[in-house]
Amino acid sequence: MNRDINKHTQPFREMRVFNNWNVIAKGWYIACKSADLPPASVKSVDLCGQRIAVFRDNKGKTHAVDGYCPHMGADLGLGSVKGDRLQCFFHQWSFDPSGKCVDIPCLSKSSPLPAKARLQAYATEEKYGFIWVYPAADAPFGVMDIPDLEGKQLVFRHGRAFERRCHHHINMINGIDAQHLRTVHQINIDMNIDIELCDRDTVLDVTLRGEFPGKTRRERLGRFFLGTRYEYKMRYADACIGGLSIMRGVYLFGGKRKLPHLTMLYAYQPVKGGARVQPIYVAEKRSGIWGGIKSYLQMWMMQVAYFALRDEDGFVYDNIRFNPEVLLPIDRPVARYMAYVNALELSVWSASWKTEQAASVTPLQSNSAA
Ligand code: FES
Ligand SMILES: [Fe+2]
Structure with missing residues (x-):
């Protein structure tokens, strides 16, 4: 990147979202090809600076969660899929598609599961032969339709x-x-x-x-x-x-x-x-x-x-x-x-997401020649 060059004569101008490397706008991003994730399997991908575990349950539905186990941080891509649960390889904690921990083998059935044992879950969609991930649990819209081909096969x-x-x-x-x-x-x-x-x-x-x-x-x-x-x-x-x-x-x-x-x-x-x-x-x-x-x-x-x-x-x-x-x-x-x-919304994958949420900042418009 050349943002530090010519900084006295042509300084780089940071904007809220546009061309801002600290920010990931909410939107659909490709995690992997559909064909690369067979039923009942998991893989970790690096996506927009995040490690994400994408998994397909035994019914063929795809899910995505943050990629590191909340217990001791093992890469969940090393784990396995049982039914619709993702099981960590290391100590076999299991997580449901919402990211909630639902089983810890070394705990007795009567012991409560730790409240912090959960993962951020992300919406997924399969379209155009890819698995797409949205940086929030719910997405307001699906992956974009091609102009002029909406609703067609x-x-x-x-x-x-x-x-x-x-x-x-x-x-x-x-x-x-x-x-x-x-x-x-x-x-x-x-x-x-x-x-x-x-x-x-x-x-x-x-x-x-x-x-x-x-x-x-x-x-x-x-x-x-x-x-x-x-x-x-x-x-x-x-x-x-x-x-x-x-x-x-x-x-x-x-x-x-x-x-x-x-x-x-x-x-x-x-x-x-x-x-x-x-x-x-x-x-x-x-x-x-x-x-x-x-x-x-x-x-x-x-x-x-x-x-x-x-x-x-x-x-x-x-x-x-x-x-x-x-x-x-x-x-x-x-x-x-x-x-x-x-004016796009920032996702949780953005460095400034928490600060902006806290300050409830009204999105700035570009001050260019709009
Ligand atoms: S690191 Fe995942 S269960 Fe322990
Ligand atoms: Fe061109």
């Missing part, structure tokens, strides 16, 4: 996860940075931008639409294959999942045949010195062989488009000092996104 493919050397809040801006579409990607579309906040301000939808001008080769190609109009949408959930839907409102050769949207999801989590990004390509599930091929082709095309765009500027995020002192009207989505991030 889906197929998905996991891309190769990779890391960037910056906070994930910064990396996530790329999809709504309208200026760089022109300067980096040579897509000189004069975008109209709609921004909508929903699900109790945890989800931000940004829709960008405009006309292909037809000056550059890429624009002319776009115009030829897709017609003159173009639209795409970015959805952010809790500033840790991004959903992208491209090729909206486009027609083959500008004719009457509407083309399907291409969709993907990015799941982020902070790791030491950077962010881990997990791409997931998603399409509507269709029946029959031709339907399957079509869905597969959609995911493949999304991947090709994503790689092409990512490789044109991804390296910028490996050394960026994001201090947004001078934003222009065209940067409005970026400013709005930062204000949205700064």
Whole structure:
């Protein structure tokens, strides 16, 4: 991280949540692949600076608790699962899915269990082939639905996860940075931008639409294959999942045949010195062989488009000092996104969570050009 460099001429400005490494906003974070946790098994994962024990009971339901036993601190990932209970390897204390200790073998049945023998439990969900963990016992919303595919049956493919050397809040801006579409990607579309906040301000939808001008080769190609109009949408959930839907409102050769949207999801989590990004390509599930091929082709095309765009500027995020002192009207989505991030709720995984709870601080809004 480069926050201590240029600190007298370009000091790093700490915000409440945005780009703040001491804070983990409430949201869904990937613990592991579903396939890596068979029934009646447990594993420990490092997630957002926490050690978490994720386990699947004998009925297939997933659960998550803090990863160290409250007795003497053994890693609960070394333990085993009996029914819906997690048993520590060391002295075989057992915990139910709510984190409460329900059995200590060396105590007689009549002896009370110590009140402090409990673990913080976390909500879990399985979606897109992963087990996701939410940093609270209950989650107000499930893992984000991909824009345009809400309520549909889906197929998905996991891309190769990779890391960037910056906070994930910064990396996530790329999809709504309208200026760089022109300067980096040579897509000189004069975008109209709609921004909508929903699900109790945890989800931000940004829709960008405009006309292909037809000056550059890429624009002319776009115009030829897709017609003159173009639209795409970015959805952010809790500033840790991004959903992208491209090729909206486009027609083959500008004719009457509407083309399907291409969709993907990015799941982020902070790791030491950077962010881990997990791409997931998603399409509507269709029946029959031709339907399957079509869905597969959609995911493949999304991947090709994503790689092409990512490789044109991804390296910028490996050394960026994001201090947004001078934003222009065209940067409005970026400013709005930062204000949205700064108003998110802190989780118990945040260093400042207790202080903020005690002080009942009203969330500060970003003081950028929102
Ligand atoms: S350390 Fe877990 S039961 Fe003793
Ligand atoms: Fe980009």
